Every structure is written in structure tokens, then in C-alpha cells.
Amino acid sequence: MEKKVIKWGIIGLGNIAQKFAADLATVENAELVAVASRSQENANEFASTYNSKKAYNSYLDLAKDAEVDAVYIATPHSFHKEHAILCLQHKKAVLCEKPFAMNLQEVEEMIAASKENNVLLMEALWTYFLPHYTYVLESIKNEKFGKLLKLEADFGFSRAFDNDSRLFKKEVGGGSLLDIGIYPIFAALSTLGKPDVIEAGATFFDNGADSSCNMTFNYTDTKAVLKSTLVEDTATEAIFTCERGVIKINTMFHMPTTVTVIENGKEEIIDFNYKTIGYNFETIHFNNLLRTNQKESDLMTFDFSINLIKTLDKVRVIIGLEY
Structure with missing residues (x-):
């Protein structure tokens, strides 16, 4: 049985997004169809380099694109919650770069949005999948x-x-x-x-x-x-x-x-004879979750992401770091 092709969008087009896009091209039955930056020029250049059909200067426009199945979020940490929830509300599966968000409250809001919209959400901590x-x-x-x-x-x-x-x-x-x-x-x-x-x-x-x-x-x-x-x-x-x-x-x-x-x-x-940068492993896992209609990873679980951000929050309190 032929696997469904997962059509990807990327929000935030910095260095990590470039690595993700390069490895996405090595994943079978996956395709980059849309990218978004606050700058149309940046979006056009990224789309040209990584063969994306569409380039947006609006994250909302990408979230609304009916062709997109999943969105990789690679904006700065402080925007993860906002952009993840935007995509979840438009029924897009979300793979959000680590750290999931800035603190426990933001992570809990993201997970609540995932459950409310019945859409897959996972923290992109790629090491877990290597x-x-x-x-x-x-x-x-x-x-x-x-x-x-x-x-x-x-x-x-x-x-x-x-x-x-x-x-x-x-x-x-x-x-x-x-x-x-x-x-x-x-x-x-x-x-x-x-x-x-x-x-x-x-x-x-x-x-x-x-x-x-x-x-x-x-x-x-x-x-x-x-x-x-x-x-x-x-x-x-x-x-x-x-x-x-x-x-x-x-x-x-x-x-x-x-x-x-x-x-x-x-x-x-x-x-381990790696042939890629390494982002393909988390992508393959995520694609399989999406194909089997899962709403949460069995490896990078919500509980693990919660424990991770709770631990980061505890360390911040101890060292006196506030955002």
C-alpha cells in the first residue's frame, strides 16, 4: 500500500530550518510545499533553494493553506507558543523546534490547543530520534x-x-x-x-x-x-x-x-554511518504518527516535554534567570 505523501510547511527560515529542509528532501513520501518568513524576499529565496512551491510573507497564510499537512516551526523560542497554536487552530499537525516554549504555562497552552483541535503536536528534540x-x-x-x-x-x-x-x-x-x-x-x-x-x-x-x-x-x-x-x-x-x-x-x-x-x-x-544532517529521523517518526492518525508521539510524549520544561524552569529559578 502506497504511503500518503506528507506535505510540509516551514515557519521561520533561519539556519535550523535550512537543515530541516535539506533533510526533508531525503525523506520518502514527504514534500516541502510552503514556507513563510516575515520577509517575502527571504521566503522566495528559501523556496527557490529548497524547491518549495509556495513562499509566504505571512505565517497566517501558510497556516490557512489547504495543501499543507504539517508545519515545522523554527522561529525564535519566544514565538513558539503563538505560532504552534496558530497552526493547530487551522488543523495543521505541528512539529515545533526545541525548547517547546519559554515556560511550563506556554507548553501547557500548546498541549491544550493540540487536544482541543484534535491535531498532532510534537517537540522537535531531534537527538531523541538519532x-x-x-x-x-x-x-x-x-x-x-x-x-x-x-x-x-x-x-x-x-x-x-x-x-x-x-x-x-x-x-x-x-x-x-x-x-x-x-x-x-x-x-x-x-x-x-x-x-x-x-x-x-x-x-x-x-x-x-x-x-x-x-x-x-x-x-x-x-x-x-x-x-x-x-x-x-x-x-x-x-x-x-x-x-x-x-x-x-x-x-x-x-x-x-x-x-x-x-x-x-x-x-x-x-x-552509525550517518548520511544526512540528522533531522530526517524525527521527520520520519512524525510522518508515521500523522499517517496513523496519532495525536501525540509515543517517544517524545507530552509528559516528557512537560518534565523537560519544568526542569528548565526549576534551573532558571535557582540561578535567578527571568524572561
Whole structure:
């Protein structure tokens, strides 16, 4: 039986949208049919580059397009709720870039809109769907190397401060925590669950956005030591120390990479032979949910997204970061 072709729209046409569109072209039975930017010129250029039939300068016009089945939202964090609900109200399935929104209240409003309109909604945290991360999750769940004793995960790079850049703009959710700190936190929640106690400290830019954040998640028998920073190049690894071995997701752990397994003094590097940027895996999952008329992912569940934003909110309270 031929699979239904899922016709996609994209709202917000920055760097991540470009990567998503490039990988969408590799997905069978999926097609980019419409893109939207606040600038018609940007929309036209993006449409030309990624073979979209339509280019809008209005997000509402894209949401109203009867041909569009699903919308990928890649606008700045502070607009996620508004744009997701706009699309859900027009009965478009929504794949919304991480972080889902700015805080728990916004995430709950998005989920309520999904349920009210009976339309699929999922947070686009692509790492969850990458084969190397699936391998690590299964190894830890099955205790392949014994119980997990400690997690260390970091994400950091040095970038010259630019108050005009989305990355540093506090009012749109810029700063290290929401933008990149979400990945080490995700690594902890997806392997260890919710922590019993969180310790955290941060440094800040002059505009109030956090420049770095150090966190320790304490559990009954283990802990996760986590870090995000925009002022230092770090290894950007995730190291899972278990009773009988170590699983290390090598540099840029959140994206397609290799995994090193250290057991009995021997190291093995596992290469997952990625051929794409990596956004196709979440897209394939989402397309299958849509084809089978699901309203929520069985992997990136609403509960997981709620726990993730609750944890981010708790860290913000501890470090004194308010948007």
C-alpha cells in the first residue's frame, strides 16, 4: 500500500530550518510545499533553494493553506507558543523546534490547543530520534554494562557577544540554558528521569542573558553533572559511567556522531554511518504518527516535554534567570 505523501510547511527560515529542509528532501513520501518568513524576499529565496512551491510573507497564510499537512516551526523560542497554536487552530499537525516554549504555562497552552483541535503536536528534540542515541538509551535501559552510576554532559562554544543575535537576546529566550543547556538536561532526563535535588549556578552577560550554567542533578544512587556555556569551547560529550563500562557519546553528542564503549580496558568506537544532517529521523517518526492518525508521539510524549520544561524552569529559578 502506497504511503500518503506528507506535505510540509516551514515557519521561520533561519539556519535550523535550512537543515530541516535539506533533510526533508531525503525523506520518502514527504514534500516541502510552503514556507513563510516575515520577509517575502527571504521566503522566495528559501523556496527557490529548497524547491518549495509556495513562499509566504505571512505565517497566517501558510497556516490557512489547504495543501499543507504539517508545519515545522523554527522561529525564535519566544514565538513558539503563538505560532504552534496558530497552526493547530487551522488543523495543521505541528512539529515545533526545541525548547517547546519559554515556560511550563506556554507548553501547557500548546498541549491544550493540540487536544482541543484534535491535531498532532510534537517537540522537535531531534537527538531523541538519532540512531546513536537510541543505542545508548537501550544499552542503559537494558543495563548492558550494569547500572548507570554517573552522567557527565556538556555543551559549549565560544561566540563573540552580539546583542542583535537571537542567540544572545534574552527577550526571545537567548542565552546558554534554553538554547544549548537543554541538551545536557535532556540527556539526564531521558536516562535517569527527574532528579530529586537540583543544584545550579550561572554567569550572565550584561544584558541579563545567561552566558554559562553549571548544574548537578542528584538522584538516590547517582548524579548528573551538566554544563552549558556560550563563552568556552567544551568537548560537548555525554559520558555514561556504568558498573562494568563507560559509554561515551563523542563530540557534538546531540547530533549525528560516534559512540565509544570502554569495557575491560578495551575501547570500541561504534560508527552509525550517518548520511544526512540528522533531522530526517524525527521527520520520519512524525510522518508515521500523522499517517496513523496519532495525536501525540509515543517517544517524545507530552509528559516528557512537560518534565523537560519544568526542569528548565526549576534551573532558571535557582540561578535567578527571568524572561
